[in-house]
Amino acid sequence: MKFYTKLFLLCSLGVAFIAVQWSGSSFHAESLKGARVLVTGASTGIGEQLAYHYARLGAQLVLTARRGNVLEQVVNKCLEMGAQKALFIPADMANPADSDRVVQYAIDQLGGLDFLVLNHIGPSPYGMWDGDVEHTRWLLQVNFLSYVQMAKKALPTLENSNGSIVVVSSLLGKVSNPFELPYAATKFALNGFFGGLQHELAMQGSNVSVTICTLGLIDTETAMEKIK
Numbered sequence: 007m008k009f010y011t012k013l014f015l016l017c018s019l020g021v022a023f024i025a026v027q028w029s030g031s032s033f034h035a036e037s038l039k040g041a042r043v044l045v046t047g048a049s050t051g052i053g054e055q056l057a058y059h060y061a062r063l064g065a066q067l068v069l070t071a072r073r074g075n076v077l078e079q080v081v082n083k084c085l086e087m088g089a090q091k092a093l094f095i096p097a098d099m100a101n102p103a104d105s106d107r108v109v110q111y112a113i114d115q116l117g118g119l120d121f122l123v124l125n126h127i128g129p130s131p132y133g134m135w136d137g138d139v140e141h142t143r144w145l146l147q148v149n150f151l152s153y154v155q156m157a158k159k160a161l162p163t164l165e166n167s168n169g170s171i172v173v174v175s176s177l178l179g180k181v182s183n184p185f186e187l188p189y190a191a192t193k194f195a196l197n198g199f200f201g202g203l204q205h206e207l208a209m210q211g212s213n214v215s216v217t218i219c220t221l222g223l224i225d226t227e228t229a230m231e232k233i234k
C-alpha cells in the first residue's frame with residue numbers, strides 16, 4: 007500500500023506540472039474554443055487525457071495513434087464532452103511518411119493548426135539495457151525524430167495562427183537513471199532539441215511558442231504495468 011501512496015504522490019506531481027503549464031500567463035480557457043489541435047499518442051494515457059481536456063474546452067481535434075478502433079472510441083467521447091469537431095487518423099510513427107501524412111491530414115481537415123501536441127511513445131522494455139541497438143534506433147525514430155519531422159511540417163501553419171508546439175517529455179529526460187536507457191535517451195533528445203528551438207524561435211521573432219511538459223511518474227496503464 008505504501009508503494010501506491012508514493013505512486014499517487016508522484017502522479018499528483020505530474021498533474022500539478024500540467025496544471026502549472028496550463029495556468030501560465032498565456033493560457034485562456036476561452037481561447038481554446040474552436041482551437042485546432044492535433045494530439046499524437048491519443049488512444050491511451052496522457053494523450054487521451056489531453057484530448058479530453060481540449061474537448062471540454064470546445065476545441066477541434068484530430069487524434070492519432072496506431073489503433074484506429076481505440077481512437078474511434080476516444081473521438082466519440084471527445085464529441086460527447088463538447089469538442090466542436092473530432093477526427094482520427096491511425097498512423098505508425100516508426101514510418102517517417104506517416105508523420106507528414108498526419109500533419110497534412112490535420113491541416114486539410116481543420117484548415118490549419120493552433121496546437122501541435124506531441125506525446126506518442128513506442129514501447130520499450132523496463133530493465134537493464136540488453137544491447138539491442140536496432141530497438142534503440144527504432145525508438146529514436148518513434149519518440150524523437152518523428153516529433154522533429156511533425157514540428158517542421160506544422161511550423162508554417164503555426165506561424166500563421168500564432169500557434170504552439172507542446173512536447174510531452176519526462177523527468178527521465180533530465181536525470182540519468184538505470185533501467186530505461188533508450189527511453190531516457192529519446193527524452194533527453196527531445197529536451198535538447200525543443201529547448202533549443204524555443205530559443206531560436208524567440209530569437210527570430212517567431213509567432214510560434216514551444217511548451218515542454220516535464221512529467222514525473224504518471225499512473226497510466228502502461229506505466230503501472232512496467233512498475234509492477
Ligand SMILES: *[C@@H]1O[C@H](CO)[C@@H](O)[C@H](O)[C@H]1NC(C)=O
Nearest residue numbers: 165166167168169211212213
Ligand atoms: C499574431 O500575432 C500578431 C502580433 O504578434 C498579430 O499582429 C496577429 O494578428 C496575430 N495573428 C493571429 C492569426 O492571431
Ligand SMILES: *[C@@H]1O[C@H](CO)[C@@H](O)[C@H](O)[C@H]1NC(C)=O
Nearest residue numbers: 165166167168210211212213
Ligand atoms: C507572424 O504573424 C504575422 C501576422 O499574423 C506575420 O505578418 C509575420 O510574418 C509572422 N511572423 C513570422 C516570423 O512568420
